[in-house]
Amino acid sequence: MxxxxxxxxxxxxxxxxxxxxxxxxxxxxxxxxxxxxxxxxxxxxxxxxxxxxxxxxxxxxxxxxxxxxxxxxxxxxxxxxxxxxxxxxxxxxxxxxxxxxxxxxxxxxxxxxxxxxxxxxxxxxxxxxxxxxxxxxxxxxxxxxxxxxxxxxxxxxxxxxxxxxxxxxxxxxxxxxxxxxxxxxxxxxxxxxxxxxxxxxxxxxxxxxxxASKNNAWVNSVAAAGKAGSFSGLVIYTDRRGQEYKAHDDAYQGSQSFDRAVATTDPNNRTFLMANECANGNYEACAAGGQTKLQAKPTNVRDKVNVKDYTGPNRLIPNPLTQDSKSLLLRPGYQLNDKHYVGGVYEITKQNYAMQDKTVPAYLTVHDIEKSRLTNLAQTNGYYQGNNLGERIRDAIGPNSGYGINYAHGVFYDEKHQKDRLGLEYVYDSKGENKWFDDVRVSYDKQDITLRSQLTNTHCSTYPHIDKNCTPDVNKPFSVKEVDNNAYKEQHNLIKAVFNKKLALGSTHHHINLQVGYDKFNSSLSREDYRLATHQSYQKLDYTPPSNPLPDKFKPILGSNNKPICLDAYGYGHDHPQACNANNSTYQNFAIKQGIEQYNQTNTDKIDYQAIIGQYDKQNPNSTLKPFEKIKQSLGKETYDKIDELGFKAYKDLRSQWADWTNKNSQQNANKGTDNIYQPNQATVVKDDKCKYSETNSYADCSTTRHISGDNYFIALKDNMTINKYIDLGLGARYDRIKHKSDVPLVDNSASNQLSWNFGVVVKPTNWLDIAYRSSQGFRMPSFSEMYGERFGVTIGKGTQHGCKGLWYICQQTVHQTKLKPEKSFNQEIGATLYNHLGSLEISYFKNRYTDLIVGKSEEIRTLTQGADAGKQRGKGDLGFHNGQDADLTGINILGRLDLNAVNSRIPYGLYSTLAYNKVDVKGKTLNPTLAGTNMLFDAIQPSRYVVGLGYDAPSQKWGANAMFTHSDAKNPSEIVADKNLGNGNIQTKQATKAKSTPWRTLDLSGYVNIKDNFTLRAGVYNVFDTYYTTWESLRQTAEGAVNQHTGLSQDKHYGRYAAPGRNYQLALEMKF
Structure with a gap:
């Protein structure tokens, strides 16, 4: 060697x-x-x-x-x-x-x-x-x-x-x-x-x-393929299961404390009885038997739990999550001959995510009760709930509904995704015998994707047990369950033909690719939104204990309800006789008699009540006047007013005596519990359809399915060519005609024609240098959710309305009054690649221009022409989506690889190093000055990062190892700050999140061993040094631009639940036969 x-x-x-x-x-x-x-x-x-x-x-x-x-x-x-x-x-x-x-x-x-x-x-x-x-x-x-x-x-x-x-x-x-x-x-x-x-x-x-230990995930997959004659087939089945990504181990240490409201009793509070608990209505015996109850009131208690069980905004670790996925892929095929092939594809993939949001407290505090609009517990008048005492708070729904404070509050999110794909394909391989094309692929694919999302709020299991599957029933007064269920479906029917041809024209060589296609798509959103609650009402019984008969002296001033006559609507006595005279003739007759008696005690000119009435009747035999009216006409106004005033004073004195007696008697009964006796009415479970479009719903109608469909015709042509040994050239263009239509009111039926192109050139002046330049275009049609828009309730006579009823009913209002245009982008890149036998280094610079970006929660600005504010600017009220943002980004990208053995022969053959670096800078961003809204927040930009690798692949192909060192800069604070035009001439600075990103670095080690020819064992240790760090991608969930922004974090330290896993491990065994 x-x-x-x-x-x-x-x-x-x-x-x-x-x-x-x-x-x-x-x-x-x-x-x-x-x-x-x-x-x-x-x-x-x-x-x-x-x-x-x-x-x-x-x-x-x-x-x-x-x-x-x-x-x-x-x-x-x-x-x-x-x-x-x-x-x-x-x-x-x-x-x-x-x-x-x-x-x-x-x-x-x-x-x-x-x-x-x-x-x-x-x-x-x-x-x-x-x-x-x-x-x-x-x-x-x-x-x-x-x-x-x-x-x-x-x-x-x-x-x-x-x-x-x-x-x-x-x-x-x-x-x-x-x-x-x-x-x-x-x-x-x-x-x-x-x-x-x-x-x-x-x-x-x-x-x-x-x-993988970081989320306790398991993957099991098996693939089998075979050929028999002209037939071939492939089947792959994969099963995945896992949990939430674990935070760093340090986050799980210790415990957390919190205040929780419970219902407690006070001996000084009044007592009461429940009528249904007293046999034969013998309330006195119930009271004597100790069945009276003390009225409850909310009191905080201090609880301590481990970090894992804590619920609330101070939670330190991620929310519990279970996830699973099952996928089946089938690809049968038949080779007609050496040039023609037909095949099919079928895929079904199901993914489930179930999360409990433990950042929402599972309990209430006294502060929660007092600060809310819900009725204070103290106003429940001692209502008795099962084995609890008045343990509920009311909400705005009505006096018979609310949340029992002994019920645990649970918040659950469920995502159920399913993808079904069925396709056919035909492939032609000319074997170099066709002058027009080398190969052709014609395919048809039907793809259905359903994304089901459900939010469940529960208040129907006793704290601390949080039961996702609990249900309100008549035996659990003031139990509640709220469900928001949505199913988004998207279907594509795609027919596409792809043609390839390689040819030489003179000294140039070309690879031509032609694509033509038609995509018919449909989207729908159906919603179910309801509130299930157990309503309970109580009736206070009128009961006078038999041992305390009412003294006869009070009867002249008492009405049929055994309460004094001449009380106002609130049960208080009037302070002026005129009010009593105007409201109650019984009072007036009583007051005249008492007034005459008091008058005669202090005046010599005595008045004889019976004599005056008799004389009046003799003179007016057909009169229908009441006795006090006869007295009033017989006496002069001055005398009558004196009598009336004296009578009112006598009434007030007697009423005061009655109040003293009543209070004393009530206190005696209160000690026995017989002053407040309640009879529970039949409890009912009420389902409130929150999707029903009504006067109480400030959102758009969600009781019908939203449909938006359309089609996309496209043709694309690309030619990658070699001009000579110094120049490679690439040209590409694509034309799209896209149409949308919908039967949903206020959704635009639009069509758009878009031409996109790509140009690339590589100049190779030497055998160690390539200089490349690329420019390309991009576009994005408005999404289905943007076309539908956000919709808000408006009173009748305002906005663009649909389906209004009555004078105060809420009506739909579209938020985009004009058609949304496609977003556009223009990309330019230039790069240089240096290479020789030692390795390679590529450095590139890019510039991206984005225009007509669609911005939400914006509105057009108008100038007032009338009134005191004439000349001032205000928003039109068409709050929603508008084309209004432009942005310019630049950046650099570096890729490198070095063969270390080529550098020094003493270094083992197969040892290499790699380098990757990326940085993006914001050079400019603008908001259309005619809009009130926010210019671009760039929380989507990943902080600058470089990755350095050191790898080894043994010449024997038996084993290999790799070390990857990653360094990330902190998130640039300026990228998450933007200016908000308020529409009235004022600008407000807006920050996407208060979370602060910090630099981090980590080292990962991985390796593999090939065992014989059929087995490969892979292992990895990630975050080798157990570094505590947080990636921006995770922390970004707290930013305004997040898909579901996490809010309510009470302190910076509680961002720890976004921390990356500490040292973790992966292990995989692969078998190939």
């Missing part, structure tokens, strides 16, 4: 080398290494096909995969199935961990919402499988949930065991993938039978079992 190496050195200036058989094996090992992520970065430097001569055998190395679709390879990352295995990729977050500038968008509830590339994310980065668009990110309003709505904006994730290769494109890429490739794309290609069958065999079986 040493002799062979010396021979290599002596001939390193030649492209034709004579090597031993062992050296050829080493070359193959290098090619395998170049297939992994870090090798893909180095492959950017392959200049030409390398021809190796072994005796009389000529072997041609594979052409650079990064340049297969675009001649410059700038911004491209290509991964293969071998890459995925070698990097131990078990989920979407593992896929790009060593690729700076590409990040996963956390959905915030266990799932993901796509990728972020060059400052844009979610629907602005296209995700495709075999050319089929995957589901859009769709988030919406929800009445029950408020800001924590159920439709959580997740997308379906891809099953990596089904994947043959992945091409990630950084930069505008619509000439390849159409709408959505605004800042880049992630394109997956699924496996075929040939990927499983080894060498010249007729069958192949591969299995994989893997475990």
């Amino acid at each position: 040493n002799q062979s190496k010396q021979n290599n050195k002596s001939k390193k200036s030649k492209q034709v080398l004579k090597l031993s058989a062992l050296s050829l094996g080493l070359l193959n090992i290098t090619q395998v290494a170049l297939a992994n992520t870090t090798a893909d970065k180095a492959e950017a430097t392959d200049k030409t096909n390398l021809v190796v001569v072994l005796d009389e055998t000529v072997v041609t190395a594979k052409k650079n995969a990064r340049k297969a679709n675009e001649v410059t390879g700038l911004g491209k990352v290509v991964k293969t199935a071998e890459t995925i295995n070698k990097e131990q990729v078990l989920n979407i977050r593992d896929l790009t961990r060593y690729d700076p500038g590409i990040a996963v968008v956390e959905q915030g509830r266990g799932a993901s919402s796509g990728y972020s590339i060059r400052g844009m994310d979610k629907n602005r980065v296209a995700v495709l499988v075999d050319g089929i668009n995957q589901a859009q990110h769709y988030a919406l309003q929800g009445p029950v949930a408020g800001k924590n709505y159920a439709a959580g904006g997740a997308i379906n994730e891809i099953e990596y065991e089904n994947v043959r290769s992945i091409e990630i494109s950084k930069g505008a890429n619509s000439s390849e993938h159409g709408s959505g490739a605004l800042s880049g794309s992630v394109a997956f290609v699924t496996k075929t039978a040939d990927d499983i069958i080894k060498d010249d065999k007729d069958w192949g079986v591969q299995t994989k079992t893997a475990y």
Whole structure:
């Protein structure tokens, strides 16, 4: 081997080398290494096909995969199935961990919402499988949930065991993938039978079992393929199970304390009895038997629990999550002859995520009760709830509903995703015998994706037990369950034909690719939103204890309810006789008699009540006047007023005596519990449909399914050409005609024609330098959720309305009054690649321009023309989505690979190092001055990061190892600060989150061992030094631009629940036969 190496050195200036058989094996090992992520970065430097001569055998190395679709390879990352295995990729977050500038968008509830590339994310980065668009990110309003709505904006994730290769494109890429490739794309290609069958065999079986400690995840996958005559087939089944990503071990130490409200009794409070608990209505016996109860009141108690069980805003560790995935892929095929092949594909993938949100307290505090609009517990008048005393608080729904404070509050999020794909394909291989094309692939694919999201709020299990499946019933007064359920469905029917032709024209060589296609798509959103609650009401019984008869002297001033006459609506006595005279004739008769009696005691001119009445009746035999009216007419006004005043004073004195007697008697009864006797009415379970569009719902109607459909015709032509040995040139263009239509009121039926192009050139002035330039365009049509818009309630007569009823009913209002335009992007990159036998180094600079970006929660500005504020600016009120943001980003990207043995022959052959670096800077951002809204917040930009690798692949191909060191800068604070135009001439500074990112660094070690020919054991130790750090991607969940923003964190230290796992391990066993 040493002799062979010396021979290599002596001939390193030649492209034709004579090597031993062992050296050829080493070359193959290098090619395998170049297939992994870090090798893909180095492959950017392959200049030409390398021809190796072994005796009389000529072997041609594979052409650079990064340049297969675009001649410059700038911004491209290509991964293969071998890459995925070698990097131990078990989920979407593992896929790009060593690729700076590409990040996963956390959905915030266990799932993901796509990728972020060059400052844009979610629907602005296209995700495709075999050319089929995957589901859009769709988030919406929800009445029950408020800001924590159920439709959580997740997308379906891809099953990596089904994947043959992945091409990630950084930069505008619509000439390849159409709408959505605004800042880049992630394109997956699924496996075929040939990927499983080894060498010249007729069958192949591969299995994989893997475990990751960071989220207790298991992966079990089996793939089998075979050929029998002209028939071939592939089946892959994969099962995944896991939990939440664990925080650093330090976060789980210790305990946490909190205050919790409980219902307590006070001997000084009044007592009461429940009528239904007293046999035969013998309340006195119940009281004597000790069945009286003390009225309850809320009191805080101090609880302490371990960190894992704590619920509340100070939670230190992630929310508990369970997740699982099952996927089945089938690819049958039939080879008609050596040129014609027909085949099919069927895939069904199901993914489930179930999270409990433990940042929401499972309890109430006295402060919660007092600060809320809910009725204070003290106003429940001692209502008796089962074995508890008045243990509930009321809400605004009504006097008979509310939340029992002894019920635990649980918040649960469930995501259920399902993808069904059925496809047919026809492949023609001309074998070089057709002058028009070398190969053709015609395919039809029908893809259905359903994303179900559910939010469940429970108040129906006794604290501290939190039961997701509990249900309110009549035996649990004031128990509540709220459910917000959404199902988003997206269907694509794609017909596509792809033609390839390689030809030579003069001294130039061309690879021409033509694609034509038609995609008919449909989207729908159905919603179910309801509140289930047990209502309970009570009736206070009128009861006078038999042992305390009412004195007769009070009867003249008492009404039928045994309370004094002449009381106001609140039960208080009037202070003026005029009010009593106007309200009660019984009082007036009493007062006149008492007034005359008092008058006669102090005046010599005595008045005879009976004599005056008799004289009046004699003179007016047909009179219908009441006695006090006869007295009033017989006496003069002055005398009558004196009598009236004296009578009112006598009434007040007697009323005061009655009050003293009543209070004394009530206190005696209170000690027995007989002053407050309550009879519970029949409890009822009431279902309140929150989706029913009514006067109490400030959101748009969600009782009907939202449908938006459309189609996309496209044609794309690409020519990658070699002009001569110094210049490679790539030209590409794609035309899309996209139409949308909907029967949903206020959704625009729009059509758009879009032309996107790509231009790339590589100049090779020397055999050690390539200079490349690429420019490309991107666009994105408005998403389905943006086309529907946010809708808010308005009173009748305002806004653009649909379905108004009555004078005070809430009506729908569309928030975008004009058609939304497609977003646009323009990407430019220039790069230089240096390479020789030692390795390669690629440095590139890019500039991205984004225009007409759609911004939410914005409104057009108008100038007032009338009134005192004439000339001032105000928002029009069309709050929602508008095209209004522009942005300019620049950055650099560095990729490098070094063959350490070539540097020094004493270093073992197979040892290499890699380098990757990415940095993005914001050069400018603007908001349309006619809009009130916020200019761009760039929380989607990944902080600058570099990854340095040291790897070794043994020449024997038996084993290998890799060390990856990652350093990340802190998030640039200026990227998460923006100016908000308030629409009234004022500007407000806005910060996306208070969370502060810090630099971090970590080291990962991994390795593999090939056991014989059929087994590979892989292992990895990640975060070797157990470093405590937090990635921006995780911390970003607290930012305003997050899919489901995490709010309510009470202190900075509680961002610890976003900390990355400490030292963790992965292990995988692969078998290939």
